[in-house]
Every structure is written in C-alpha cells, then in structure tokens.
Amino acid sequence: MIRDLHLPHGAIRLPEFLPDATRGVIRSVDSADVEACGVQALVMNTFHLMQNPGSTTIQSLGGLHAMSGWSHPIITDSGGFQIYSLIRQNPKFGTINRKGAAFxxxxxxxxxxxxxxxxxxxxxxxxSDIAICLDDCTHVDSPFEEQEISVQRTVEWARRSKEEFTRHFEQKRSPSQQRPLLFAVIQGGGHPGLRKQCAEALLEIGFDGYGYGGWPLDSQGNLLTEMLRLTRE
Structure with a gap:
C-alpha cells in the first residue's frame, strides 16, 4: 500500500483529508492558518477557476501556488463533477457530447x-501537483443506459487526457521530478459490472492513480462500502 505521494511541491502522507479551496482559497481562513492546522494539500476546481479569476489571471500571477500563497501540494479537480452538478441537474446550464461539455x-x-x-x-x-482527467460524472441512481454512456465517455476522455498530458511534457522536456501526477476517475454509478469495466479499461491505459467517481452514497445517504471495496480491488 502506498503511504506517501511525492509531488513537485512536497509529499502527502496518506491517508489525508484534503480541504476544498474551490477558487484558490478556503473561505474565511488564510493559507497560514491552514498550514498551522497541519493540512498537507488543497483541492481546487479547474472549472470554477476557469470562470473566476480566469486562467489568464492565474498564470499572470505565477500559478495557483503564488496566487493562493500556498507552497504545498495542490490537486485540481477536472471539472467533471460540474457536468453532474450543473448540466445533469439542469440542462439549461449546458450540453454534453463525446467531445466534452459546453457550459x-x-x-x-x-x-x-x-x-x-x-x-x-x-x-x-x-x-497543479495532481491533475485529474475529465470524466462524465453521474448520480449513483441514474439509469443503466446513462451510466453505460458515462463509462464509455470517461474512458475515452481519460485516454485523450493522457495523450494531451504526455504531449505537453514531451514538448517541454521537464525533469520527471517536476511533473505532476495524472489521476483517472472510475465511473459506473451503482452498477458493479460497469465499475469493473471502467476500472479495467483505465488500468489498461495506465495512470499514476485512480479516484472513485460520483456519489459514494445511496439515495438514503448510506455509504456504498461494498461498491467502494469492489472498485478498490
């Protein structure tokens, strides 16, 4: 079992709770206070940062670490959850197709x-210290046909994500220790067969790590321990 993740901005000792700093900050707490609490890393959101303050502003400020005053690892979520929380919850907020999502x-x-x-x-x-592949996130109780399409998209998007990631560093020729890790996300809703199918396809492509995609709770709010165990295996 992996106990530490060694990243460009330091190591994360596992297991670890990672606070959500969606737009680069944890509300009402500055980075010094977060560090004093012993937090090892933060999670920020690619989609929301793209909206505000915007990628041009972030890069002009020297990246997320400089902008946020945080010198430790940062994990950036891909924007896949917003496909669920915005578009799937209310189609007026956008559309999804095999190319990606329009919000x-x-x-x-x-x-x-x-x-x-x-x-x-x-x-x-x-x-980012850990980049996440864009995935097509669904609710655990969504119909099988919707989950099946989600798995197909998630695998294809993960393949394209890795190709883009590889292309970037082949052109840049950065030392390996300066490269972030690339994680893929396992979808499949509440269907063990689809979870297994998605996991096996992503393992075949090969990533530095894998995350459990979608809600880990059923409609009654119970933790899906068996599904989590199956996905982990």
Missing amino acids: RADDSGRKYNLTPEKSIQLQLGYG
Whole structure:
C-alpha cells in the first residue's frame, strides 16, 4: 500500500483529508492558518477557476501556488463533477457530447467549453501537483443506459487526457521530478459490472492513480462500502 505521494511541491502522507479551496482559497481562513492546522494539500476546481479569476489571471500571477500563497501540494479537480452538478441537474446550464461539455454557467449567458484536452492544459497551466482527467460524472441512481454512456465517455476522455498530458511534457522536456501526477476517475454509478469495466479499461491505459467517481452514497445517504471495496480491488 502506498503511504506517501511525492509531488513537485512536497509529499502527502496518506491517508489525508484534503480541504476544498474551490477558487484558490478556503473561505474565511488564510493559507497560514491552514498550514498551522497541519493540512498537507488543497483541492481546487479547474472549472470554477476557469470562470473566476480566469486562467489568464492565474498564470499572470505565477500559478495557483503564488496566487493562493500556498507552497504545498495542490490537486485540481477536472471539472467533471460540474457536468453532474450543473448540466445533469439542469440542462439549461449546458450540453454534453463525446467531445466534452459546453457550459452556460452564469447570468451573462457566456459559454465555457471544457474538453479533456483543455482541462489538462488548464491544470498544467495552473501548476497543479495532481491533475485529474475529465470524466462524465453521474448520480449513483441514474439509469443503466446513462451510466453505460458515462463509462464509455470517461474512458475515452481519460485516454485523450493522457495523450494531451504526455504531449505537453514531451514538448517541454521537464525533469520527471517536476511533473505532476495524472489521476483517472472510475465511473459506473451503482452498477458493479460497469465499475469493473471502467476500472479495467483505465488500468489498461495506465495512470499514476485512480479516484472513485460520483456519489459514494445511496439515495438514503448510506455509504456504498461494498461498491467502494469492489472498485478498490
């Protein structure tokens, strides 16, 4: 079992709870206070950062670490959960297809396109320590047909994400110790067969790590321990 993740901005001792700093900060707490609490790493969100303050602003400030005043590891979520929380919950907020997702996420009517390639480009531009492949997130109780399409998209998007990630570093020729890790996300809802299918396909592509995608709770709020165990195996 892996006990430590060694990343460009330090190591994370596992297991570890990672606070959510969606737009680069934990609300009402500054980075010095977070560090004093012994927090090892933060999670930030690619989609929300793309909206505000925007990738150009983040890069002009020197990346997420400089912008947030946080010198330790940062994990950036891909924006896949927003496919569920925005588009799947209310189609007026956008559309999903095999290319990616198109969001209409604010009152201005502005559109934000997020593809597997763009998600990786943004995360690398932000200076992430662990980048996450874009996935098609669903609710655990969504119909089987919807989950099946989600798995197909998630695997294809993961493949495209890895290709973009590899292309970036082949061109940049960065030392391996400066490279972030790339994690894929296992979807499949509440269907063991689909979870297994997704996990096996992602393992065949090969990533540095894997996450459990979607809700780990059933409709009554119970933790899906058996599904988590199956996915882990």
